[in-house]
Amino acid sequence: MLQRLTLLLGLLLPLISHAAPKADYWAMWDAHNPDSQATFTHHSWQVLLDKYLQSQGQHTLFNYAAVTDDDKATLNHYIDMLTARDPRTLTKDEQYAYWVNLYNAATVKLIIENYPVSSITKLGGLFSFGPWDDDVVSVAGEPLTLNDIEHRILRPLWPDPRTHYAVNCASLGCPDLQPQAFQADTLDTQLEQAAYAFINSDKGVAKQGDRWVLSSIYDWFQADFGGDTQSVIAHINQYRDTALPKDARIDYDYDWDLNQPRD
Template sequence: MQKTLFISLALLSSTAFAAPKSELWSYWQQSDEQNPQMLSHELWQQVLSHNLSISGQNTLFDYKNISPQDRNTLTRYIQNQIAIDPRNYNQAEQFSYWVNLYNALTVELILENYPVKSITKLGSWFSFGPWDETITTINGKALTLNDIEHRILRPIWQDVRIHYAVNCASLGCPNLQPFAYTSENTQAMLEHAASEFINSDKGVDVKADQLQLSSIYDWYREDFGNEQQLLEHLSSYRPQLKNFKGTIHYQYDWSLNQK
């Protein structure tokens, strides 16, 4: 009986993934739209510039060979960010704050556990990945990666392009972008990230009368809508899909996005 239970749990943890719903954590909804101050993400940009490279349709992070200096820079960046109360800034600054922090925390998580083949191998024994594990504390509030994505970013901004901005350190994920998000470049970055992913094979692979889509579009039907609405979204970045008639399948590669 115990052996059967163990095998069942192992199979479940390796194949199943249920995306959390968007549920607002109202504490983080406050902002100061009159505050013109901009946050610096230069340290995060340094880490990206030194360790991210392009290989085909993927951007890969050099977890194996990151320098001690860059590890220190990443730690300093995260420490600087979590010492900030983001509610004191306007929403444009808050968006780039949360996206960059999410991505930086994910990179740090992989580095702390490297070598690892997939982020899904991290977390507690019964979990699929580390997303529900407390990863940082801001304003005395313990936060998980799921909190940042599903209780702050998604419900506050309600922009489907968030799914192209946050990175889960996996090849199937929309690419970790080579530039830090800022309040000034956010819209251009989101548009680029969406177009890049939808025009990649891992995002949308067209095969005659079949579409193989990223599982992101299946997990987050709540955000992308029904099949017609999803196709409208995809065709706005890839016009050939506008009149698609056929079957749709979903896939995802959880392999680490390592160089």
């Protein structure tokens, strides 16, 4: 019986891993105050990024193993500060920075709480591929999962494909956790930089023999990049130093190993 269950899980998990959620509009969060003067500095989050992000090859990695108890408390305080505020009282740009930083900080917190772990996909329930459907925060009295933030708030309310370069899933294959906390007054510049960096890295686009290997985000979320392969190529070529051929033979790949420094 146990062997059959193990075999079944082995067959199901690869399917689950490629089942990306669709953007699912959640009307509750579709409100903002264009006249708001409120801002967040995200200073505490920036302090942690400055302290624990490390460049290694083409990756920017987070040194989860080195996080001190004091900095764990700083991270918890930062998340508590964000979730104590109703983002619907903010401008749209302040909201976007709020949600992206909250997503990334909550993901880092999940890894730290469960460290050591080889991959974020090891977290979650027995039949889960990762923790994305687990409640991680509560905002305005509403429990939220990471999937809620990304797929029910960010993607439908800001239909910008560059969001995929902003949120980080603690994996080597993911666009890097950005070294600067997102800020409302620099969003476009930061998103452009994130898109350029990923697309010009091997984990975004790589040539292997006569084929091109693209990140699986261009497969899973093809609808966000125009809906077909040619639209994906056109998006990539907006940023790529060496253009991807329109007739490129394409495969997809993604590395779920944890984005931590290697010896």
